[in-house]
Amino acid sequence: MRVSTQFSIAVHVMLMIAGFPDEKITSEVAAESAGCNPVIIRNVFAKLKNANLLITKSGKGKTTLARPDTEITLWDIYCAVESEETEEIFKFHQNTSQTCMVGSNIHSLLAPHFDSAVAALKADFSKVTLADLKEELYDTIRSKASEGEVFG
């Protein structure tokens, strides 16, 4: 199982926007911070916008959250960039024998368990909001600052 880097990139940019609302976060700036190509960021922007999490504006790079950071969860961001469909997450082997008892039933047998696993994932990610992450980020910065590591 592998979740593409787009998820961590998406959280990254959302956290930049939520954590530093006064900064102008363009795809260029975000790409510099995330260490990837600006077009990757724009594609992530597009997906986040499509999921009603982000408001982007051509021209002057006014990217803002579409709703309060207390109402945006990791699951929301996950769904924006990855599919939440069980069939997309757990890929079934095709061409199973329809004359075999196991082959003809394996799909319908396994499906509910896979659904359950996705639900567990959803429940866990839904507990964490962008506001939580922002606070954790601030805490980290504060603790590093007290150790004089910020400008080190």
Add this chain to the structure above:
Amino acid sequence: MRVSTQFSIAVHVMLMIAGFPDEKITSEVAAESAGCNPVIIRNVFAKLKNANLLITKSGKGKTTLARPDTEITLWDIYCAVESEETEEIFKFHQNTSQTCMVGSNIHSLLAPHFDSAVAALKADFSKVTLADLKEELYDTIRSKASEGEVFG
């Protein structure tokens, strides 16, 4: 996020062996039922054997479970064919800026939440044993049999 077909194939063959202990389940037979190449099955066999879930014997195809089906869970099978390491499941974007507050902290910030998600997945899959699946299969067969659907 995508889990390779090897997982559903692995469950498939384990269920064949658990459900029909009197049948000789060779890689050839399993491949026929799963609709894939025998070598795929042998590779899955090797992984299941390596995870101490299966006992295979060259020569006469005596594949048997390494322990009772009540003590083999979906998580065991998952771990046999996929990595259970968080870093392998959730892939981070690399090359983040170390001079940016978000870039330098995003990894350590996100890691515990990803660990938590994997733990949720593990908890869910650990609840289901091969014996459970076997019973569900038997139920399905019985119910189809009562509708006269078994032999087409």
Add this chain to the structure above:
DNA sequence: AATATTTGTAATGTAAATTGTTACAGATTA
């Protein structure tokens, strides 16, 4: 209105992962 800036997106290239296939050595049973 003209210009500069930035997003949106298509097209293309490249690398990595997955799956399929052939081939054959090694183990086991009869």
Add this chain to the structure above:
DNA sequence: TAATCTGTAACAATTTACATTACAAATATT
């Protein structure tokens, strides 16, 4: 010894992910 099957290596084909270039469309500033 012969037949059968697993274990693996080698390689091709396919798919997916990520990077990059290029340019159209939208927006704000002057």
